[in-house]
Structure formats: C-alpha cells, structure tokens
Amino acid sequence: MTFPNRLLPWQQHQWEHLCSYIAQKRIPQALLITGNKGLGKQQLAHQFAAGLLCATPQASGTACGHCSSCLLVNADTHPDFIQIQPEEPGKGIGIGQIRSLIGRLTLKPQFETQRVVIVNPADKMNNAAANAFLKCLEEPTERTSIILITEKPAKLPATIISRCQKLAVVTPDKDVAVKWLAEIMQCDAATNKTLQLNVSLAQGAPLLALEYANDQTLTLRNECFDAWMAIAKQLKSPVIIAEDWHKLPASPLIFWITSWVIDLIKCFYQAQVANLYNPDLNEPLQELSRRLELKGLYKLYDLLLSDRQRLDTQINKQLLFEEILIQWYELNRSK
Incomplete structure (x- = not known):
C-alpha cells in the first residue's frame, strides 16, 4: 500500500495538529479520528502512521518514501505497522482479533521508531472485543500509538473514548470540495453542474463525491x-x-x-x-x-x-x- 505524500486540501489544519504532537514529543498513545464518510480519515491516519514509522521523515512530517521502513510500509510487510479491520465486508471486529493484537503488543517494536496500530472502523468492535481492547489502552506498551477511526463515535464505549486524544476531520466548504473534484476529474468546475450535484449527494464529502461520480x-x-x-x-x-x-x-x-x-x-x-x-x-x-x-x-x-x-x-x-x-x-x- 503506497501512502501519498500530498495532503488532501481540507486536512491541512488536522495535519498541523498531528505534526505538533511530533514536534512536542507528545505522540499520543491513543488517537481517535472522527468525521463523516468520504473525508479521508483513513488516508490521514495512514499518512501519520507512515511519518511515525519513517526513519528520515520530511520537514512537513510526511514519510520520505525511500528508507527501509517506508519500503516495508508500502509493501504491507512492516512488522511495526498493524491494521485491525473486519475480516469480511459487513462483519464486525471480533475478540479473537483483539486477543491476537494484545499478544503482538507484548513484544517490543522491532524498529527504533514508533509502532502504529490502526483500528478501522473502530465502532465495528463487538462488545467482547471492545472490552478486551481496553487492556491495550489501560496498559500501553512502549513506543506504540493506537489510532482509532470511526464515523460513528457514539457507538464506541465511553471508556474507550475517554482514553483517547480526539481529532475531528470536518466537512470542507462546498467550493473546496467541488474544486478538488474538478482537479481530480480534469474538468471545469464552473460549468460542470454534475460535479456540484455529486458533492451535494455526498453531503459535501469530496472522496464520496468522487466515488459517486465514478459509479x-x-x-x-x-x-x-x-x-x-x-x-x-x-x-x-x-x-x-x-x-x-x-x-x-x-x-x-x-x-x-x-x-x-x-x-x-x-x-x-x-x-x-x-x-x-x-x-x-x-x-x-x-x-x-x-x-x-x-x-x-x-x-x-x-x-x-x-x-x-x-x-x-x-x-x-x-x-x-x-x-x-x-x-x-x-x-x-x-x-
């Protein structure tokens, strides 16, 4: 999986917030990223993860893309990058997956940088899995950051939310979304009413509007x-x-x-x-x-x-x- 170094234009504020954690050497042990579908929460989390795992990150905080860690991340083989998601579409995240994660986290990170765990969508953890997951938050392991992603934070237990730093990805202005969509699709936003309609259908979410346009x-x-x-x-x-x-x-x-x-x-x-x-x-x-x-x-x-x-x-x-x-x-x- 290759992580793009180009930020989505409506995520600049959130990215600066994430970079401030690194600059202050206060990398969160648990981070909860929320926002509606189609705003690029997963892309933002992956970019932050790649930057944390990179041996020589750029001044902007993004990964260099060339070091051994970046090559492993892009090949989906980095031992310190763990992704937890439903094993099948429409299914939840079960307790077996969380127990396996807990077992892996008892070991030290293999590289000298940060270890990163991404749980997406976090609200898909069933009750047993969520209860077991609390152990990861209550007994954090060294140099490990856990990133939870959800568009439905209300479905997460309060005990999990209270132990996380929060970062909300907000819906951009419609003009920003339409302009970005026009650039991606290489057309004129001023004359293409279909673009504007797709953005409206997607409730202002640019990535969802792009999906709608393609489908x-x-x-x-x-x-x-x-x-x-x-x-x-x-x-x-x-x-x-x-x-x-x-x-x-x-x-x-x-x-x-x-x-x-x-x-x-x-x-x-x-x-x-x-x-x-x-x-x-x-x-x-x-x-x-x-x-x-x-x-x-x-x-x-x-x-x-x-x-x-x-x-x-x-x-x-x-x-x-x-x-x-x-x-x-x-x-x-x-x-």
Whole structure:
C-alpha cells in the first residue's frame, strides 16, 4: 500500500495538529479520528502512521518514501505497522482479533521508531472485543500509538473514548470540495453542474463525491426519484418498488429520500433553489409541495430519521422501504 505524500486540501489544519504532537514529543498513545464518510480519515491516519514509522521523515512530517521502513510500509510487510479491520465486508471486529493484537503488543517494536496500530472502523468492535481492547489502552506498551477511526463515535464505549486524544476531520466548504473534484476529474468546475450535484449527494464529502461520480450514482438517484414520483402519481405500487430498492445500498437511498422530503418542506416555505439539497429537481418538487400537507411531510420525515438509526441493525430492508413508500403513497393518495 503506497501512502501519498500530498495532503488532501481540507486536512491541512488536522495535519498541523498531528505534526505538533511530533514536534512536542507528545505522540499520543491513543488517537481517535472522527468525521463523516468520504473525508479521508483513513488516508490521514495512514499518512501519520507512515511519518511515525519513517526513519528520515520530511520537514512537513510526511514519510520520505525511500528508507527501509517506508519500503516495508508500502509493501504491507512492516512488522511495526498493524491494521485491525473486519475480516469480511459487513462483519464486525471480533475478540479473537483483539486477543491476537494484545499478544503482538507484548513484544517490543522491532524498529527504533514508533509502532502504529490502526483500528478501522473502530465502532465495528463487538462488545467482547471492545472490552478486551481496553487492556491495550489501560496498559500501553512502549513506543506504540493506537489510532482509532470511526464515523460513528457514539457507538464506541465511553471508556474507550475517554482514553483517547480526539481529532475531528470536518466537512470542507462546498467550493473546496467541488474544486478538488474538478482537479481530480480534469474538468471545469464552473460549468460542470454534475460535479456540484455529486458533492451535494455526498453531503459535501469530496472522496464520496468522487466515488459517486465514478459509479454513476447520480443516474441511480434519478431512477429512484422517478420511481418515487411514480408512486406519488399512483402509477406504481410501493410494495413492488420496495422489492427493487431493498437490493440497493440502503444508507445513501435513505439519505436521498430524506433530502427529497426536506426539499419539499423547504419548497413549502418558498426557499431559494440554491438552498435545496436537489436543485436539479426543483420543478417536480415545487409541484408536489403545492398539493401535499405539511403535517404529513413532517410525519414522513420523522419516520425517515427513525429508520436511519435502524440501518445498522438486523432490520428487514424490504419491510423498511415498504413502510416508507406506503406512507408516501398514502400522503399522495387523496391529493
């Protein structure tokens, strides 16, 4: 794995904060990096890890990329760089992985620099694993830094959070995200509305916006909106649409639906088009807002907020979408 030496433009403040730890010789034994998906938390953690492991780091704090430690890191064979993550997609981090980590940490680092452990995503540790992991924090070993990464810090036990230094990666201004995305995709940000829409869909997260642009996510979102409108017009069954939608990634889909409902409420209050989550859908949203009850929209919004909290549980996704779409159907039926 090769670690880029170029900082993401919206991470400069966080990087300076990390470098101050090194300059003051106060490298944290445990660091918790938080922030929404798509902000580059993992890249920032890896860059910090590479700098700590490097034998001859640059003045900026980044790794040189040429010493023996850097070569080992880039080859994924550095004995003092340990990464803990779910063994399979969708699975958690089990107690077996944490016990193995504890065993490795009883040994001294093999190099003269720092040993670095990255746990990502840290909120995927199950209860047994989290309880065992406390031993790593309560009995730290020499020259060892543990970096926890999560977009859901509320799911971590307070006992773990309290033992960590905190670093939040914040969402950049939309202009910064659009400019960066335009540079990566080698196009003109001023004329490319698709870039701006992808940034909006990604809730301002540049890396997620890039993923959306590469995966044609905007096309999928438009197809889902057409189905949403077809239900509103009584042209399609909410049950049939729910059967199709449960096969799609649930988290972004719930966000899209929520954004449509929020925009409908904004349209009711005559908000400016530029203030909508979905400015490209302004006309159909305006039309809908003129004939829907505001009370019903707020009720649907409450349901969506509740469902977002349940996405990480074992809930049946098809039943979840059926409930949402049936309520949407009923909201439109008498109009």
